[in-house]
Amino acid sequence: MRLTFFGGTDTVTGSMHLVEVNGRRILRDAGLYQGRRAEARRINSELPFDPAGVERLVLSHAHIDHCGNIPTLARQGFRGEISATTATAALCDIMLHDAARIQEQDAAYLNQKTNRAGLPPIEPLYVTADAERALSLFRGYPYGAAAELGPGARATFIEAGHILGAALTVFDLEEGGRRHRLGFAFDLGRRNSPLIRDPEYMRDVDTLVLESTYGDRAHEEITRAGEQLGEIARRVLGRGGKLFIPSFALERAQEVIYHFARLRADGRLPDAPIYVDSPMASAIARVFEKNRHYLDDESRELRERIGCLMRPPGVRYTASVEESKAITASSAPCIVIAASGMCEYGRILHHLKHGIENGRNAIALVGYQAAHTLGRRLAEGARRVRIFGDEFERRAEVVKLDAFSAHADRNDLIAYVERVRPRRTCLVHGEAEPRAALAEALRERQLGDVILPEHGETLELT
Ligand SMILES: [Zn+2]
Numbered sequence: 001m002r003l004t005f006f007g008g009t010d011t012v013t014g015s016m017h018l019v020e021v022n023g024r025r026i027l028r029d030a031g032l033y034q035g036r037r038a039e040a041r042r043i044n045s046e047l048p049f050d051p052a053g054v055e056r057l058v059l060s061h062a063h064i065d066h067c068g069n070i071p072t073l074a075r076q077g078f079r080g081e082i083s084a085t086t087a088t089a090a091l092c093d094i095m096l097h098d099a100a101r102i103q104e105q106d107a108a109y110l111n112q113k114t115n116r117a118g119l120p121p122i123e124p125l126y127v128t129a130d131a132e133r134a135l136s137l138f139r140g141y142p143y144g145a146a147a148e149l150g151p152g153a154r155a156t157f158i159e160a161g162h163i164l165g166a167a168l169t170v171f172d173l174e175e176g177g178r179r180h181r182l183g184f185a186f187d188l189g190r191r192n193s194p195l196i197r198d199p200e201y202m203r204d205v206d207t208l209v210l211e212s213t214y215g216d217r218a219h220e221e222i223t224r225a226g227e228q229l230g231e232i233a234r235r236v237l238g239r240g241g242k243l244f245i246p247s248f249a250l251e252r253a254q255e256v257i258y259h260f261a262r263l264r265a266d267g268r269l270p271d272a273p274i275y276v277d278s279p280m281a282s283a284i285a286r287v288f289e290k291n292r293h294y295l296d297d298e299s300r301e302l303r304e305r306i307g308c309l310m311r312p313p314g315v316r317y318t319a320s321v322e323e324s325k326a327i328t329a330s331s332a333p334c335i336v337i338a339a340s341g342m343c344e345y346g347r348i349l350h351h352l353k354h355g356i357e358n359g360r361n362a363i364a365l366v367g368y369q370a371a372h373t374l375g376r377r378l379a380e381g382a383r384r385v386r387i388f389g390d391e392f393e394r395r396a397e398v399v400k401l402d403a404f405s406a407h408a409d410r411n412d413l414i415a416y417v418e419r420v421r422p423r424r425t426c427l428v429h430g431e432a433e434p435r436a437a438l439a440e441a442l443r444e445r446q447l448g449d450v451i452l453p454e455h456g457e458t459l460e461l462t
Contacts, residue, residue, distance in 0.1 A: 001175050001461040003182065003207070005453040006048055007031060009428045010435060012213050013065045014043060017428075018054075019182065021173045022152045025049070027057045028169065028184055032068025032099065044069050044125055048456065052077030057137075058147065058155045059084040061166035061187060062091035062250065068099050071126035074134035083147035085157055086140030087165025087291040091250065093135055094283050100124075100131035143167065143200075143294075161189030161199030162406050163251040164287070164294055170202050173461065180461040185416060186211030186429045188408040192222050194298040195258050199408070201419050207461060208422035212430030214409045215438025225403035226259040230268050232364050232399050233260070237270045237333045241360030244396075246348045246375060248341035249280035251406060252367050254288050254310060256337055261312035262302055274315045277324050277338040277347045282317040285310035328354040341367040342375035349374075353387045355396060362397040366404045413438055417447045424449035426459065 001021045008015030014033030019026045033043040051073040059082055060066050070082065070092075084092070107124035114122060141147055146156045152174040157167035166189065171182040183205040191198045202208070236243040247253045253276065263269040276282065288310050292300060295309075303309040311317070318324050324347050327336060338348040352374075355361045369375035377385055378398050385394055408416065417425055425448060427435050439450045453459065 001173050001178070001180050002458050003209075003461055004458045005426075005428065005455060007033060007043075007455070008065070009453055009455050010430070010432055012429055012431065014069070015060075015066045015186070015429060016069070017184070017209065018049065019153070019171060019173070022150070022175050024150050024153065025054045026149050026153060027054055027073075029060050029066045030057060030069045030073055031063075031065040034065065041125065044072055047072070047076065050077070052079070054078055054080060056080045056149050057082045058149070058169055059088060059092075060169065060184065061160065061163055062088050062095050063163065063187065064095060064099060066187070067092055067095060070134045071096060071100060071130040074137070075126045075130040080137065081139050082134065082137045083139055083141060083149075083155065085165040085167050086142060087287070087294050088167065089138040089140040090287045090291060091165060091284065092138065094280065094287065095250065096131040096135060097128065098280060100126060100128040103127065158200040158202065159197050160187060161191065161193065161196055162187040163189070163196065164254075164291060168199065168202065170205065178462075181206050182461060183208045183420070183422065185209065187213075187406070188413070188416060189406055190219070190222050190408055190412060193255075194226075194262075194296055195255055197294075197296045199416070201416070203420070205420055205422040207424055207426065207459070208417065208420055209426045209428055210413065210417065211407070212413065212427045212435040212438045213407045214405070215413060215427070215430050215434035215441075217409055217434070218411055219405050219409040220403040222403055222405075225255070225401065226262060228401045228403055229256065229259045229364070230263045232362060232401070233263070233269055233335060236360070236362045236397070237272045237335075239360050240333050241358065241362060242333060242351075242355050243335045244348065244351050244355060244361065244363045245335065245337045245366060246341050246343045246363070247281075247337050247339060248367055249278050249339045250284055252341060252404065253278065253281040253337055253339075254285060255404065256366060257285070257310055257312070257315060258299055258302070260315065260335070261306060261309060264312065264314055265302065265306050271314070272333045272335065274335040275327050275337065276315060276317045277327065277336055277351070279319055280339065281337070282319065285317070324350065327351070342369050342373040343378065344373050344375070349387055353390075353392070356385070356387070356392050357395050359395040359397075362399060365398065365400045410438065410441070414441055414445070417442055418445070422448055424451060426451045426453050428453065
């Protein structure tokens, strides 16, 4: 019985782990590695094993850094079952179609250049047909259910508290009369989110593989998120401005909608339209409504009060580009939620282009802003920014709402290990500093062995 760390060890992208038991190979996640183009292409396409020789894939959740390379597996011969929660399977239908479209568009764009240079065309990493083949392999399970993975292997899904349908998984392995319980705790969410239930604790785990994204930081209380959003919305609408909220289409957009629904139901939000300018967020909202039995009691109570959680009064989803343009053309106060979350592409850029020079407007940053993105420049207070090649003077107010995060912070991570008490903990899914800081904290508290596996390292599960 062994575990090999093939991705997302000292980075937060491209998560992939291989479990071997009784000669069978089982993958846990197949995330897309995101980084510099050539390097990403190599890592995503040159897999360190033959996908046709992998029997099963057990998937944690629908974020692209965990599921986005599944179509590559299908393209290269993987035909096993992909076990996930039913909500994750439904979300992957949207996420993988979108990911394939991006790969196709990316290759088409590059091929305009290669054509001109007389070079051979670039193949997309994968295409829609690969995503569809992968989607046909999915099988959905509810929380608490176990997927039988063949002789001596079974995986049980429990609540991760991270995004809709996200699961921590406990692998029960048995080989040659020896047993080993292996727990994967990533991505691990936070307690007290009103939309997603609290993470569940595993029991009797021998080896725990734990994320360390925020191993060196504490978040603001999650319960402050709604208040923070209400304060900025009242201020901006009160002065006749527009409030722009760059947001990922999955999860963060639904969280923001939830908070506005509650604020409005409680009479704490002025009457102005809230536009969700993202066709993808609209499709995801339908999955949320359909899978509302996955949601926290707090949000289900609100739904009973107002009728519909993801389409509450005042919230409008825009589908066409024309509708989106009509919002940018209007000067009426409103709230706009649009992708991308780091202002790199997508409809948010059109809204910012038209609204960033107006001092009555504001931009609320509700997500992580990576280096070298427009979102990061805004977060750092830049006064002049480039959008679509033109320079703009930023007069709009920028606020960072730190209470929003779907990841456990340092205190949550330590508390999780204290409660689960594994024999050893392997820290993954974190950059060097937070990973080392968390390792130190766990060692100080004498919470079993702590291992920082390297990419490609194999651990015997004894
Ligand atoms: Zn995630």
